[in-house]
Amino acid sequence: MKKHLLIILSLLLTANFVFAQSAITGVIKSSNGVPVPHATLLIRGTKNSATADADGKFSIDSKQELPFYLRVSSVGYKSQDFQILKLQDTPFELVLIESALLDEIVVTSRRRSEVLQDVPIAITVIGGQAAENAGAFNVNRLKELVPSVQLYASNARNTTLNIRGLGSTFGLTNDGIDPGVGFYVDGVYQARPAATSTDFLDIEQIEILRGPQGTLFGKNTTAGAFNITTAKPSQTPSGKVELSFGNYNFMQAKTSVTGGVGKNLAARLSISGTQRDGTIFNTKEERRYSGQNNLGFKGQFYYTPSDKLQILFSGDASIQHPAGYPLVIAGVTATERSPYRQYAKIVSDLGYQQPVADPKSRTINTNTPWKHDQSIGGLSVNVDYKIGNGTLTSTTAWRFWNWNPTNDRDFSELSALTKSQGTSRHDQYSQEVRYAGNLSEKVSGVIGVYFLGQNLKGLGQTEEVGKDQWRFVQTSNTGAQALYSTPGLLDGYGIKTNSTIKSLSAAVFAQVDWEIVNHLHVLPGLRYTYDKKDVDYDRTTYGGLQTSDPALLALKTAVYANQRFNTNVDNNNLSGNITVSYRPTTKLNAYGTFSTAYKPVGVNVGGLPTTATGEADLSVAVVKPEYVQHYELGLKTKPVKGAIVNVSAFNTDIKDYQTNVQSPQLGVNRGYLANAEKVRVKGLEVDGIYQIGRFLTLNAALAYLDGKYVKFTNAPLPLEETGHTELVNGVATQAAFKDASGGKLPGISKWNVSGGAEFSNPGKLATTTGRYFIAADASYRSEYSSNPTPSRVLNVEGYSLLNGRLGFKSDKFSAFIWARNIANKNYYEQLQAAAGNSGLYAGVLGDPRTYGVTLRYNL
Numbered sequence: 001m002k003k004h005l006l007i008i009l010s011l012l013l014t015a016n017f018v019f020a021q022s023a024i025t026g027v028i029k030s031s032n033g034v035p036v037p038h039a040t041l042l043i044r045g046t047k048n049s050a051t052a053d054a055d056g057k058f059s060i061d062s063k064q065e066l067p068f069y070l071r072v073s074s075v076g077y078k079s080q081d082f083q084i085l086k087l088q089d090t091p092f093e094l095v096l097i098e099s100a101l102l103d104e105i106v107v108t109s110r111r112r113s114e115v116l117q118d119v120p121i122a123i124t125v126i127g128g129q130a131a132e133n134a135g136a137f138n139v140n141r142l143k144e145l146v147p148s149v150q151l152y153a154s155n156a157r158n159t160t161l162n163i164r165g166l167g168s169t170f171g172l173t174n175d176g177i178d179p180g181v182g183f184y185v186d187g188v189y190q191a192r193p194a195a196t197s198t199d200f201l202d203i204e205q206i207e208i209l210r211g212p213q214g215t216l217f218g219k220n221t222t223a224g225a226f227n228i229t230t231a232k233p234s235q236t237p238s239g240k241v242e243l244s245f246g247n248y249n250f251m252q253a254k255t256s257v258t259g260g261v262g263k264n265l266a267a268r269l270s271i272s273g274t275q276r277d278g279t280i281f282n283t284k285e286e287r288r289y290s291g292q293n294n295l296g297f298k299g300q301f302y303y304t305p306s307d308k309l310q311i312l313f314s315g316d317a318s319i320q321h322p323a324g325y326p327l328v329i330a331g332v333t334a335t336e337r338s339p340y341r342q343y344a345k346i347v348s349d350l351g352y353q354q355p356v357a358d359p360k361s362r363t364i365n366t367n368t369p370w371k372h373d374q375s376i377g378g379l380s381v382n383v384d385y386k387i388g389n390g391t392l393t394s395t396t397a398w399r400f401w402n403w404n405p406t407n408d409r410d411f412s413e414l415s416a417l418t419k420s421q422g423t424s425r426h427d428q429y430s431q432e433v434r435y436a437g438n439l440s441e442k443v444s445g446v447i448g449v450y451f452l453g454q455n456l457k458g459l460g461q462t463e464e465v466g467k468d469q470w471r472f473v474q475t476s477n478t479g480a481q482a483l484y485s486t487p488g489l490l491d492g493y494g495i496k497t498n499s500t501i502k503s504l505s506a507a508v509f510a511q512v513d514w515e516i517v518n519h520l521h522v523l524p525g526l527r528y529t530y531d532k533k534d535v536d537y538d539r540t541t542y543g544g545l546q547t548s549d550p551a552l553l554a555l556k557t558a559v560y561a562n563q564r565f566n567t568n569v570d571n572n573n574l575s576g577n578i579t580v581s582y583r584p585t586t587k588l589n590a591y592g593t594f595s596t597a598y599k600p601v602g603v604n605v606g607g608l609p610t611t612a613t614g615e616a617d618l619s620v621a622v623v624k625p626e627y628v629q630h631y632e633l634g635l636k637t638k639p640v641k642g643a644i645v646n647v648s649a650f651n652t653d654i655k656d657y658q659t660n661v662q663s664p665q666l667g668v669n670r671g672y673l674a675n676a677e678k679v680r681v682k683g684l685e686v687d688g689i690y691q692i693g694r695f696l697t698l699n700a701a702l703a704y705l706d707g708k709y710v711k712f713t714n715a716p717l718p719l720e721e722t723g724h725t726e727l728v729n730g731v732a733t734q735a736a737f738k739d740a741s742g743g744k745l746p747g748i749s750k751w752n753v754s755g756g757a758e759f760s761n762p763g764k765l766a767t768t769t770g771r772y773f774i775a776a777d778a779s780y781r782s783e784y785s786s787n788p789t790p791s792r793v794l795n796v797e798g799y800s801l802l803n804g805r806l807g808f809k810s811d812k813f814s815a816f817i818w819a820r821n822i823a824n825k826n827y828y829e830q831l832q833a834a835a836g837n838s839g840l841y842a843g844v845l846g847d848p849r850t851y852g853v854t855l856r857y858n859l
Helices: 002-014 128-133 139-144 193-197 343-349 469-473 479-485 550-559
Strands: 024-030 040-043 049-051 057-060 068-073 080-084 092-096 123-127 149-153 159-163 181-185 203-210 224-230 238-246 250-262 265-276 280-282 287-289 292-303 309-320 328-332 371-387 390-406 417-421 424-438 443-465 494-517 520-542 563-585 588-599 626-637 643-661 672-692 696-711 725-728 731-734 751-765 768-781 799-809 813-820 828-833 840-845 850-858
Touching: 040 057, 049 057, 068 092, 080 092, 123 128, 128 203, 139 149, 139 193, 149 193, 149 828, 159 181, 159 193, 181 193, 193 371, 193 390, 343 469, 390 417, 469 479, 469 550, 479 550, 751 799, 768 813
Parallel strands: 024 092, 181 224
Antiparallel strands: 024 057, 040 049, 040 068, 068 080, 123 203, 149 159, 203 224, 238 250, 238 850, 250 265, 265 292, 280 287, 292 309, 309 371, 328 840, 371 390, 390 424, 417 443, 424 443, 443 494, 494 520, 520 563, 563 588, 588 626, 626 643, 643 672, 672 696, 696 751, 725 731, 751 768, 768 799, 799 813, 813 850, 828 840
16 A cells, blocks of 8 residues: 555656746736735646745746646745646736635535625634644634634543534433534534544634524534535645644644546545643553544545536545543532441541542542543545536435443542443444525525434443442441442442444425525525434343342342333424525625524433332433524624624524433433423624734634523432432432522533734745744633533633744745643533542543644645
């Protein structure tokens, strides 16, 4: 394979080596006719290059046979290839187009190319190069750039990706529900949230759409969508190499090559590798965790037999073998259980000293190795065929996800909950066919059909306890409970779960943009969706003391019991939206939107709570769909030259909100799903950017979010209220739930702010002309709840982060130093109660200060 790759690369870089007759002269100008100084010129396929003077004039000698391509590039402009068909006596005049002109940012969120400010949707656009420069090499780091995005992950599987606080349940992932934020790469929906943990590969642009978008995209998007596009193959040979080095032995290498491999056929190969030592030290094992070990590749063939037909074949795979992402002990709180069942008393009886919560030490002492191995990837074929004034598109894709973890869920060196291994395998098949374009002079739109089939398997998922678990489940040391101390009773006792979810989602969707009178657009949209899920769940116990004693068996069954159930469920939904947009000038776009949306029915596959008789409570096996009503008003403006300011205000009501409940029962190993009767999120977003020539760029964004349970009468008890009792008919009865109506939703900061600045100035590095720059970006999130039910202790304090970079960039070569979390802020991204709710809780630590250098070279 390497030999073949070298041969292809050699052909790409040496193609068209033939001879021409004389020098070429000319001048390089910008789109407004101003000369572009010191631009670089290169005859493609050769090393023959030249640099324009301060007035944009150039002269380059050529020994290339006509016709050939002349590549012209300059910092701040898009690199362009000009085909030289014949020599001429008069100088050539070559025009470069400025890159990232604010009023010319093009998006494809409505399935056709449009100028960003013309689209009546709240959208944030981040260029691939800008994301890389800011160190955002995966989705997790984008949340520092876009205040309305929330991403919380204790590992790749347990990832919550939300927009405006909505999308997925907060906390441990339950495979039985669908995400509410669509994640698309080159038009392909990626169903597993783990896709957000992979490194970006050759990203061209990231569009983040806020609010329901079900009439534009194949899969339900009740909260928004990420629409990511990657660079396509090109007939013109080119390539790039990027190397980064930093503290914690950070190393990252990226490369990409592209070029023609046949008539009308171009290819592109992109490879990325990331390695970093862990930032958390396990004193028990004397090894580091929370590192990075990623490898990814993406290969594409682009066939363009005519101006009307383009076919893109893509294949990608990412493999991650990090040491693991452990949670650190964040604290211990008193619960309302008896003194005998408080964490301090439990560990004291086991001869163990209660651990000290010190996030600054970044240490753990767990006795089960952490491992979070995954592989994810797939194949796709995208066909675009121009028909009339529009394009018919077919996107066919298959994707896979393999997950193989180990976790220590007692978060200590005790042998209590020693194993938690949710091994999973996932396959998805999708097909989308849509037509988008101009139906007439005043009407444009999109219509499509979509199909998604998924097969998600839990393979021998293991939950196992050790010799110390007896003391955590023992409620007293008298009577039958005293038998829990029987030697070996729970040692190695656990459950193995095999589950399958086969799901089908099919939809028809359409949206029209009709300019009913000059400047006034009405945009109605409709979506019909059908969803079906078939579940097979089988959990069996193993290990522990082998005994026939009924009393001991009853104690074991109270910890873990066999569960088996099958359920089949389906539902359908008709939803839609109506938007009115008024665009009196190119500087103003005012719009209002009302939309309805829904998230499909859910199923519980993490273990069900048990009834009073010890049987699985099948009444909670199925979770009702979510139904969304969304209102939004927005303004997109260009108040002065070089500036954009956008404002949006919204209100989202959700009926039967799907939420994750952490049960105090150990056998409910991943919590279970439930419905809150109604939630509401409302807010205000302001974002702006200002460019002063090529010298200074300023950007800022603010999001105010207010999310609360309007009605949630059957909420789980927060950790500190575990064991709470109430008088029922004069009898003290332990409560299992509480009324959390009026409480705040988890994961939502009321205030989210980000901003950045970049100053650059022309200069030279050795003989290379470019720009020196210094840039910084900062972000702030206020306090947020980290528990399904508001808790006094499970709240993440607000925090600020500052990142910066300094260096030199040119079209050919860039070099800069960078630092993230410059102030070395110690902060939690997430807090969660340990299983069993004894009072211990743990947290996901954010990265400490990291710094390094990046070198980038374009071939």
